[in-house]
Amino acid sequence: MGEDVPAQEFTRADRTRHREKVRRNLDVFARMLREAHFDTDDPLTGLEVELNLVDDDGDPALRNAEALEAIADAAFQTELGQFNIEINVPPARLREGGLTTFEEGLRRSLNHAEERSSTVGAHLVMIGILPTLGEGHLRPDSISANPRYRLLSEQILAARGEDILIKIDGPERLLTTADSILPEAACTSTQLHVQTSPDSFAAYWNASQAIAGVQLAMSANSPYLLGKELWRETRIPLFEQATDTRSEELKVQGVRPRVWFGERWITSVFDLFEENVRYFPALLPIVHDDDPMAVLDAGGIPALAELRLHNGTVYRWNRPIYDVADAVPHLRVENRLLAAGPTVADIMANAAFYFGLVRAIAENDRPLWSQLSFTAAEENFHSAARDGIDAQQYWPGVGQVPATELVLRRLLPLAHRGLEAWGVEASVRDRLLGIIEGRCLTGVTGAGWFTDRMRRRADMDRYDALRATLLEYREAMHTNEPVHTWE
Template identity: 40%
Template sequence: HGAEPYCAGLLPTLRPADLTRRNMSPRGRYAVIDDALGRAGRGLRVSGEQRLRMRSDTFCAQGAASSWQIHLTVRPEEFTRVHNAAQLMTAPVLAVAANSPLLLGRRAWDESRIPWYEQAFGQHRRRVAPADRRSGFGHGWLRGGVRELAEEAVRRYAPLVPLCSDGDWDRPLRPGGPPALDELRLHLGTLWWWNRPVYDPAGDGHLRIELRALPSGPTPADMVANTALLTGLILDRAAREPGGELPFALARENFYTAARDGMAARLWWPAGPAAPVRLAARDLVRALLPRAAAGLAAAGVADDEVQRWLGVVEARVLTGRSGAHWQRRTHRALGSDDRATVRRYLELSSTGAPVHSWPAPQARVRGKAKGTGRGGSSR
């Protein structure tokens, strides 16, 4: 079709008229979910360098968000520790991976995709507590494994899609195999937690944690580097720590602070028996790089790959140039021209070079040439 891939958390040239139900996929599942969530007017708003407000009567607005989602297979007995590690480590990685600062032509959060996605489900209303939102960060450290999350999902949230499987709920896909749990899997698929449990009955069955918080882009190299950093930190933390030493309220605060401020974020971090400390995200990630390397090495990743991909992260942190930083500066330099920003982004991302190596944008020169007054050359 002559299309060009644009890897970013949000496409700057989108406009409200693009995010309507007429542009929804014809698959029935989406219309059913949209109707079940209620089509009363939803107010979406994100404040940042510039403010944005929009009214919508459909959850199609979340179609503006493009994530880079990683599925990490987890043994049942390790699920609690790995999930808690993912909840703790997501914020610092998100801070240095942010790539969604331009929302409908406005410069908002460094990762505007996060609040926009949540609000698109109509959850901005004050009467909806954070723990009861169908998309969000969660409400506490996990203690009882994946069963705790499944029970919470059934207890707190009404089903959205009225489909039932044939036969008993615990029937296996094949004789002697694990139960299919069709309705439960469908129900979990209508909860959009940023770190979400996935049960798959295929083969002998397995559990995964879907890590949904990272944005797409800017290049495949950046996405591999983000993956290496996040999975390395999760695996290392889960192997060393039984749980979170940080109050969960601070872990949740970290997540939204990282999304808002990107590399400029200051994040709470556990300090052993002492009170949590607050650190600059860039300094924290640099300090955590050896831990990520240890986690990847323990998982059998070759040392040259560990050094290559974590080196991309280190260079990004040293230069201070994330995808969000580059887009924000370029958008300003080009006079808030969304299309020119997208064209320049495409030119550079097509090279495959990580974003920290992209040249700084040059500001447009505005104004008229003025003569010397006596036939001299103009400047």
């Protein structure tokens, strides 16, 4: 959920000062894009994974503070709900064995964390939505202790002016309300970062948007919420609704949502930051004392703290990131749409598919987005969230086809080519993209596996079936065998 902020209250004057400061940040950022040297010579990639905590029975364990104390590893951090934690994996270069480094490091860290957190009755589970969550787990008193989360919840509810409505129709129907943003904590994701130059950023962001639908189709892992079978990737509509600052009237007026696919292809990273400032009021109008223009004039690198914090409260599925490391600024695309799990092997297959495909498409001589409407890309995204691996996807030159056919015939070869361009060894490419191929051939993702097991337990009480299936899932998760082979 971003950087820590102290608990506080905001005045009208705070909001006015913040608007002026964030616009000054934006002016400085525009000048930096023209003049500054960004770190582009040897791009890094990154990985973050959000995790759920459960007790021995498979029910949510609201113990993230105790679990983090037991784990005692700075790579693990708190998340919105007390049943969540997150691991930030150190960045790596793909040409230096980055995918293998990610995989080995993630497995080692998760095994250590499970061993330690289990001593306080909290076990790690990688799944997009914890299926055993009940209404009682999503009350405000389940928010983590970090003041940022409660402050964000209060600001979103204040902007909205009414409780949050969650309404999702799938095989079953969910209709409920919430008096905090805690339902958003049900969404646990895998976040992939790819560093890029200012000149290449638009191509990588556009490519990420264009492939978002097929990414979701291949990785769906969130079929249940509050006891209901809903979308194959229920995280998507849940996140869109759980942090929506708009009343029904504002939606009708066309006010843009804070969880946003976007509305157009871009020509520069500046387009996205400028949209953030133009369209979205600040949720956390915190103002720092620095003058970013003076810092830049003096030869320094401005932190642009207000612009970055504001960007962290606009929840794009592919988010632009400005950051500074070792006194050098850099840009990256944060791909935020994938569910966590089911296994580390599955996560790394998803990462390989994204990193390879996004590079191949971004660096193609003829831009894909010149042949694909933005509306079609967004329709692909929501169709894949609803139907998972069974979704139909529109693709230029092919038309409307099953996602599995599109991946097998067109996109896997592109992903191989992109990974080769990154410098990934053939054996690693073959192994990880072979997992994506295996899902296509079997038609099995995490969502499909879970719903199939639930149907076998149709005669049981719903929550008893969810607990039993989740415990079976957790056991298979520890084998690190890809989900399509669990049979």
